[in-house]
Amino acid sequence: MKPSRAGWLFVAPALMAIAVFFVVPVAAALLMSATDFDIYALADLRNVRFVGLGNYLQLLQTPLFWRALLNTLFFVVVGVPLSIGMSLGTALLLHSPLVRFRGFYRTALFAPVVTTLAAVAVVWVFLLHTRYGLLNYGLSWLGLHPVDWLGDPHWAMPSIVLLSVWKNFGYNMIILLAGLQAIPGELYEAAQLDGAGPGALFRYVTVPALAPMLLMVSILTMAGHFQIFAEPYVMTQGGPAERTVTVLYLMYENGFKWWSLGSASAVAFVLFLFMLGFSLLQGRLTRSAAFS
């Protein structure tokens, strides 16, 4: 047996699994996105019409789709840097030799990641309540007007970002903390001997050493943020005034609430293209930053 054939044989089971559970469904979804597959088609396949790019064109003409895209981009553009900044900040604090009870803080800050979103959402709905919420109570102490966090179309998405950052920053914090602990102490000592202050240490030692990890964390976080669904689903059901409808939420509604699987598949592929584009852009930016 040729070595190459043996290799194929070894990976065959994995390839088969990937084909059955990934390639086939994706191809089927692509095909479906070119039809008007819906509840009538479920009854009788003769009720399916081939519409070509019709679903995509229809989507581009639907104001709600653009709204959803805008909402999602807001969540990504605001949420990702905020989330990573928060993770990096807490990781640096936890890494500092001055911190005591490090294990306790690490666990406490990580706890939101492992709690159930549905349960956390109930608590947050109360925290954000216009008249009885803790957040507005704090604002009134500062002499500020209460904000209708989840009911005001302008504040609903920022509130979701807030919840999401609080819920998820612990995960990246642990990864970045591990990265920080892996940076050899000699590098800092050498830099200090060269007269570097805390700012320069961070800029010229910590950030370059952490760069590969930051890239990975930011790509994963961005991919996750593009797929935001659960937070608006449990907190606002897409409201108020469709300001928290995200692309994935739109897909869920089209596909599983209204059973328009054709148009839902089209939404899924548009989202895929967007994520692909952003990931490529991100990779290129980081690479050019690394070479400069």
Add this chain to the structure above:
Amino acid sequence: MGREGEVATQVLRAFERENSGLRVRVEKLPWSAAHEKMLTAFAGDATPDIAQMGNTWLAEFVALDALEPLDPRIRGSRQVDLADYDSGIVDTNLLDGRQYGVPWYVDTRVLFYRRDLLAQAGYASPPHDWDEWMGMLDAIKRRVGPERYALLLPLNEYEPMVALWLQQGEPLLRDGGRWGNFRSQGFARTLRFYLAMYERRLAPPVTHNEIANVWNEFARGYFSFYISGPWQIGEFKRRLPPELQSAWMTAPLPGPGGPGASIAGGSSLAIFRRSPRKAAAWKLVEFLSRPQVQQQFYRLTGNLPARRSAWADAGLAQDPHARAFRDQLERVRPVPQVPEWERIATELRLVMEKVVRGDIKANAVAAELDARADRILEKRRWMLDRKVHG
């Protein structure tokens, strides 16, 4: 489903005793996932023999050709007598001239109101028509000031608006469910009345999310009127403080000129076409339709029985809060029986929310809704036309 699923096993024990050869396996579903799960069951060829179905789902499952018409069985039955049901409710199960379900329990929307706050505003009895109602709401609003309201009309519910529209007596969709009927006089009247509630600050422009706890707010007098269904009777009894128990009451929905109609809702029992045990399933339908069994179900769940004769039950006949429902059920109308209705009603809700928030002008609403409804109904028109030509 929901609470019904929890008590079903208990009720069905008697059925199994009577029919020693039959065993009923109950699959419990939460309401929030039930519709999805049933569709998935159909797609996966795993439908049950018999199921509890929301009245508004039947059109969809009939379009799938998933349900068995029950007319011959009803004709031959000594237990199920459709004359003992409210006609508005029976109609929800009637599609293309065939009966696809037997109403099991009923549900409609009525007014829940604070008697004490209404009395303070100078009214001894609830409103009968729209003008009287609006007068009361204004009077209450004058008393409670800018921080509180007269009516809770949440922006994330379309049922109140649909009920008010049904009162106009015109079809909600035109031409056999082919087109939207939003550019009609009846809808224009409903829209004016509905929007006035927000323009005069009689109802807060909020969703259920921001209310968080309806019963607390009702107890605090944040609002005095609320449009809701029979499940709230039990909730109000359980959750309102004892000193308020004599202060709340229910009343039929006021209409444009005298007592108005409301939505015919509730659940029916339907048998699936693919079931190999239809005769046994029908036996179960008959069992669950018995007045005594319906009364037992009412005591266990608080669901209002579909059979009029079951209302003779001591507990139900004496419950003053259930009386408005009995009265309202004589005047209920079904929503359009097309699979797309739920989606169109959701568009109605979304557009109304935008109007109240000022994103869409009131005079553009009807055309916008018709455009959305017509787009959703496109496939249905194609299906109907093909049936005619083919």
